[in-house]
Amino acid sequence: MELKCRLDHIGIVVRDLEEAKAYYKQCFGFDASSPIVDEPAQKVKIVFLETGHGDAPSIELIQPVSEASTVFNFLEKTGGGLHHLAYLVSDFDEAIEHFKKNKALMVGKVYPGAGHKGQRVIWFYTARKDLVELIEEKK
């Protein structure tokens, strides 16, 4: 199988979602392409910004809302910044098998992505140590 991923968004961890959103508008001219959404699976709130390409790819700003959030340690350690790349895949189940065959390590379990209209989401660390989110493309 040859998988074909399609870049969906760039995840950036921030301390203050509203402040970061305002800065990206002011400095880069980026409008939000979504409302602010709670993602309970990761204990974060998120917002998507368009980057001059219509809906995708976008920037996802991510603010942890709890110390138990998956990105809380990243924020504390680094002060925030570039965190992950997310890709759309047309065949989600095949993509998972393909990534496993390529020695990527699955992180957690499949869940319905609150920021992606409930489409299924899974996370991997690739063999190259890249943190990657795969999102099931809407049929």
Add this chain to the structure above:
Amino acid sequence: MELKCRLDHIGIVVRDLEEAKAYYKQCFGFDASSPIVDEPAQKVKIVFLETGHGDAPSIELIQPVSEASTVFNFLEKTGGGLHHLAYLVSDFDEAIEHFKKNKALMVGKVYPGAGHKGQRVIWFYTARKDLVELIEEKK
């Protein structure tokens, strides 16, 4: 002035360009959209990969070719990974003034980007500590 940036590429620092390029092809299905190019201004070699959106945005793989490279310390400290976002701007000189007004710190000097057909390039640390590359859009 309202500036409008347009995402051009995501820079990822790697230890071995050929190995990383092969992995992105095998795992993600990404083809190279450029030859491997030497960028003497940064003492790196680079290659661009398409990410399912035609020419842009793309992933730029970056390998330092000298310990004096601007990304050598990043590679040693982190093992490599997500490094910067690069944006096309239509009015390059106005964009520089706009970023300065928004308290972004200019890093180095303007130079002709070897990976961008000699179009002018400048780097900034934004007030939010994001490392950003601005590229003059071809008229």
